[in-house]
Amino acid sequence: MGPEERLLKKYGARPIADLPEAVGKFHLKVVTDVLAGHDNGGGAVGVLRATQVWHAHHEGLAGSRPRELNFGGTAKRLACAAGCNHCCRSPVGVVAAEAVLIAHYVDRTFSAPAWAGLARRMAERALALQGDPLGTHLCPLNVDGKCLVYEVRPYNCRVFHSFDVKACERVFLQGEPQGGLPIDPVRRRFDKLITASATVAFTAIKLDMRMIEFMAALELALAAGERRVERLAGGEDLFASLPTVAPPSSAE
Numbered sequence: 001m002g003p004e005e006r007l008l009k010k011y012g013a014r015p016i017a018d019l020p021e022a023v024g025k026f027h028l029k030v031v032t033d034v035l036a037g038h039d040n041g042g043g044a045v046g047v048l049r050a051t052q053v054w055h056a057h058h059e060g061l062a063g064s065r066p067r068e069l070n071f072g073g074t075a076k077r078l079a080c081a082a083g084c085n086h087c088c089r090s091p092v093g094v095v096a097a098e099a100v101l102i103a104h105y106v107d108r109t110f111s112a113p114a115w116a117g118l119a120r121r122m123a124e125r126a127l128a129l130q131g132d133p134l135g136t137h138l139c140p141l142n143v144d145g146k147c148l149v150y151e152v153r154p155y156n157c158r159v160f161h162s163f164d165v166k167a168c169e170r171v172f173l174q175g176e177p178q179g180g181l182p183i184d185p186v187r188r189r190f191d192k193l194i195t196a197s198a199t200v201a202f203t204a205i206k207l208d209m210r211m212i213e214f215m216a217a218l219e220l221a222l223a224a225g226e227r228r229v230e231r232l233a234g235g236e237d238l239f240a241s242l243p244t245v246a247p248p249s250s251a252e
Contacts, residue, residue, distance in 0.1 A: 007036060011035055013204035016197075027175070028197075030197035032196055033053050034198055035050070037245075038205050046162035046228055047207065047233045048104065050201065054198040058159065071182045077163040078158075078163065079164055079168065082146065083145035083146065084145065085142050085146075086169055087160045088138055088147070089138050089139070090136075093213065093214065094212060094213075095208065095209050095211065096208045098152075098217075098238050099214070099239065100221050100224075102239070103228055106218075117143070118141070119141035122218075122219065124140075136173060140215065163184075164181065167180050167181050168181065208237070212244065220239070
């Protein structure tokens with residue numbers, strides 16, 4: 001029995017059946033890599049590593065794709081770049097492990113002034129949402145066009161991409177439908193497969209993969225204290241009070 005089979009058996013993971021051969025191999029690699037990440041750390045460390053392995057598979061995919069594609073006969077370059085934060089005004093869904101990973105990162109990297117600034121911006125956003133729940137409110141973790149937790153940002157932030165910054169402005173600042181954004185269809189398809197694969201692994205690890213609203217989840221994760229990861233790894237539902245939300249599309 002090989003290492004992949006041993007991991008699947010140990011965790012009782014059930015990969016998706018009847019996929020085309022190449023797709024199936026990719027799916028199995030994501031599943032077993034996430035399981036191995038958890039297995040190499042166990043407990044709290046395993047939760048963090050499994051989440052980072054899931055995210056790393058997206059980064060590998062995104063990095064392998066061309067930065068210039070043809071849309072309707074017109075060549076366009078990937079528009080996403082440092083300082084561009086139009087999509088940071090979109091609601092984001094996260095899973096429990098992502099919320100605790102980001103809270104863990106904030107705890108260990110933010111200075112006291114950075115903490116205070118984040119708390120202020122989160123309160124301001126919450127107040128703004130009360131008056132305008134459908135408005136385009138900037139994420140409190142984005143300052144001067146840059147994400148303060150970029151290294152550990154949620155999967156649904158990672159998958160957003162566009163080959164037209166003007167289209168992003170129309171969607172995120174002017175409220176046009178997201179269907180107008182030109183995106184990489186191959187990346188879109190494999191992002192979905194990576195999520196499906198991670199869901200198989202996280203379900204076997206007994207970690208919740210339901211989508212919850214990012215800022216509400218982060219607030220609870222920060223309030224849960226330094227043992228938040230251990231508590232999640234031990235089976236405690238830190239986010240039971242939050243409703244499930246539909247995951248945002250990747251600029252679809």
